[in-house]
Amino acid sequence: MNQTRVSKTIAVIEGDDAAPEVIQPTVELIDRMDLGITWTYPLVGEAAKAETGKSFPDVSRALIDQADTTLFGSTSGSSGSSLLYLRWGKKTFANVRPCLHLPGCSSPLANPEGIDFVIVRENLEDLYVGVEGQLADLAPLNLVGRTIRKPIHELGVGRFAIKAITREGSERVIRFAFELARTRDGQKRVTSTQKHNMLPVTDGYFLEIAREIATEYPDIEYETFIVDDFACRMIVQPQHFDVIVMPNLYGDILSDGAAGLVGSLGLAASGCYGEDYAYFEPAHGTAPDIAGKGIINPTATLLSACMMLKYLDFEDAATHLQEAIASVYAEGKRLTPDQGGTASTLDFCAATAERLNI
Numbered sequence: 078m079n080q081t082r083v084s085k086t087i088a089v090i091e092g093d094d095a096a097p098e099v100i101q102p103t104v105e106l107i108d109r110m111d112l113g114i115t116w117t118y119p120l121v122g123e124a125a126k127a128e129t130g131k132s133f134p135d136v137s138r139a140l141i142d143q144a145d146t147t148l149f150g151s152t153s154g155s156s157g158s159s160l161l162y163l164r165w166g167k168k169t170f171a172n173v174r175p176c177l178h179l180p181g182c183s184s185p186l187a188n189p190e191g192i193d194f195v196i197v198r199e200n201l202e203d204l205y206v207g208v209e210g211q212l213a214d215l216a217p218l219n220l221v222g223r224t225i226r227k228p229i230h231e232l233g234v235g236r237f238a239i240k241a242i243t244r245e246g247s248e249r250v251i252r253f254a255f256e257l258a259r260t261r262d263g264q265k266r267v268t269s270t271q272k273h274n275m276l277p278v279t280d281g282y283f284l285e286i287a288r289e290i291a292t293e294y295p296d297i298e299y300e301t302f303i304v305d306d307f308a309c310r311m312i313v314q315p316q317h318f319d320v321i322v323m324p325n326l327y328g329d330i331l332s333d334g335a336a337g338l339v340g341s342l343g344l345a346a347s348g349c350y351g352e353d354y355a356y357f358e359p360a361h362g363t364a365p366d367i368a369g370k371g372i373i374n375p376t377a378t379l380l381s382a383c384m385m386l387k388y389l390d391f392e393d394a395a396t397h398l399q400e401a402i403a404s405v406y407a408e409g410k411r412l413t414p415d416q417g418g419t420a421s422t423l424d425f426c427a428a429t430a431e432r433l434n435i
């Protein structure tokens with residue numbers, strides 16, 4: 078590969094269940110691209126607990142801090158604190174989830190050609206701030222619901238969750254979306270989506286900020302849809318969209334829906350970007366039902382690795398890897414079972430490596 082040699086370090090967390098089955102061959106494949114990458118392996122979860130007594134010891138945290146980025150395999154259970162650190166500790170506020178049709182993949186749509194949009198999901202706030210409780214605890218505040226027209230604690234026994242939308246959190250992710258639209262070929266359009274009719278104070282604020290920031294980018298077309306309307310449009314007319322920015326919960330749900338548009342969760346890449354750190358992970362979970370079978374689709378992890386290589390300024394390598402993956406789909410002979418094929422995870426990776434001549 079003809080790349081400038083700048084030494085980079087990538088921390089690898091292999092994850093649980095079937096996740097290591099896609100992380101390991103991805104690391105192997107990138108290593109064979111000979112980019113001079115150093116790999117480190119912070120211990121997390123049960124393995125770390127057995128060795129150090131803690132599921133996320135300081136030494137693992139230091140390895141993440143010292144690395145240029147982290148490649149993260151999905152985790153379950155006790156590995157979760159490393160993910161909390163990568164997200165809230167490193168303030169990776171923009172979760173970028175591309176939805177790209179690769180000709181040859183098994184989309185359920187009659188006409189998936191040309192689908193190429195990116196969901197930018199706010200990653201740190203909204204309902205994910207983690208404040209929940211008993212409705213009865215709200216009695217001293219005497220909060221009257223705009224729609225129910227009585228104090229919330231009078232609804233009866235129940236629970237609540239807090240949705241927090243901040244100016245800073247919204248500004249940075251919306252600005253990120255506009256900057257991303259500038260770098261992409263094609264439509265140069267940002268869509269914001271939120272439920273501002275029912276939630277005028279919180280989602281209305283997100284929309285207000287999006288409209289403000291849009292005025293700073295006269296070269297980018299801006300539009301907005303209420304999130305339920307957007308969900309329908311994303312399915313009926315996915316080719317219309319370019320970059321879509323939204324609060325956390327909607328992004329979590331709709332990006333999995335978007336993965337379904339192009340064929341499978343096994344194709345959905347993701348990167349989480351902050352001011353000075355980013356980490357990359359497939360959008361899918363640990364796929365426990367197929368763990369150990371060697372058939373998990375590695376495409377989501379490989380495409381996440383493309384995003385990671387781009388972030389590390391290995392632009393050419395990222396392009397070559399993405400083209401190699403696309404070419405395996407175009408040929409269609411060595412696809413995994415979720416894509417209607419009979420290839421194993423390692424077969425798919427071998428086919429990709431062959432196209433890279435490595």
Ligand code: ATP
Nearest residue numbers: 151342343361362363364365366367373374375415
């Ligand atoms: P988690 O709790 O870790 O999110 P989950 O089972 O709820 O796990 P996923 O791991 O995303 O959620 O899996 C959902 C379904 O999609 C499962 O049937 C799984 O096997 C399938 N799946 C997920 N990722 C892939 C993949 N890369 N290749 C093939 N199938 C996949």
